[in-house]
Amino acid sequence: MPAPTALLRNPEALAEDNAMTDVPQEGDVPLDIDATAEPAEPAQSASDEMQVDTEGRPHFAPAKDIPRILKVETRKVPVPPHRMTPLKASWTKIYPPLVEHLKLQVRMNIKNKVVELRNSRHTNDSGALQKGEDFIKAFTLGFDVDDAIALLRLDDLYIETFEIKDVKTLNGDHLGRAIGRIAGKDGKTKFAIENASRTRIVLADQKIHILGGFKNIHVAREAVVSLILGAPPGKVYGNLRTVASRMKERF
Known part of the structure; x- marks a missing residue:
């Protein structure tokens, strides 16, 4: 049976080892300190505690003004x-x-x-x-x-622009009659569409500009397109009355 390694070493080497173990080395942990203990948290000051009002809602300090870039x-x-x-x-x-x-x-x-x-x-x-x-x-x-x-x-107003040729290709007198159907006598047809759909319409030669909300623009555009395609104004008025009554019921 082989002898232990400690018995094979001379007494002088053992004495040197014992002297080295008595000197605390870097990284050593003293025996009287519990290494498993968690570090104590710093005490929370009274100002850091959350303040709660009478109804139990937290009260926060006002935010600081940040300079805008x-x-x-x-x-x-x-x-x-x-x-x-x-x-x-x-x-x-x-x-x-x-x-x-x-x-x-x-x-x-x-x-x-x-x-x-x-x-x-x-x-x-x-x-x-x-x-x-x-x-x-x-x-x-x-x-x-x-x-x-x-x-x-x-914030919910938009402008939509389209031309008569986008709906139907018209030339000469046919184009003039289409513009006349949209405007009406003394602009009555245009005013009727504006009042029923709550929009504003501008006739600039072959271009038509509509100002209003998204749904209102859709109603006005459908009426203008019907007039361009040749629908009689009386039929367009009837459709506008129906749509206007539905819009009032929603509101």
Whole structure:
């Protein structure tokens, strides 16, 4: 049977080993400390405790104001030549909503025939620049200023544009009669469609612009398409009355 390794070593080596074990080495854990014990958590201060009101809802401190990172952007809206005169005449009614309501910087560039919009550090709404551009575009398409202002105050309004040739290819007198059916005598048919569908319609030669909500635009477009295809105005009026009564029941 082989002898243990400790018996084969000389006494001087054993003495050196015993002396080395008495000196605490780096990484050693003292025997009087429980290594399995978890470190004690720091005591929570009274200010960190969650405050609860009388109804049991937590009360949090107000959030700190974080400075917004503003990127200055500029939009240029081209103005057609035939809308420059109305733009100059209505300018005193156009720029106050843009400056006071949206906090935008706006100017009319007569040389380049554009309206320039720019946000600033006073602009609070991130979508103000887009709303201002839609407002100017609506006016350049032929809508009244009071109708176009609704785009600034309501979020669910849109503008849809289509041409008569998109519905049916018409030329000459047939095209003129189709435009006449849409407008009606003294514009009565157009006004009836606008009042029934709660929209605004602009007839610009062969282009038709409709301003309103998504469902309202659909109702007005169906009536205009029916007139383009040759439906008599009386039938279109009847369909509008039915649709208008249904819309009132929903509201």
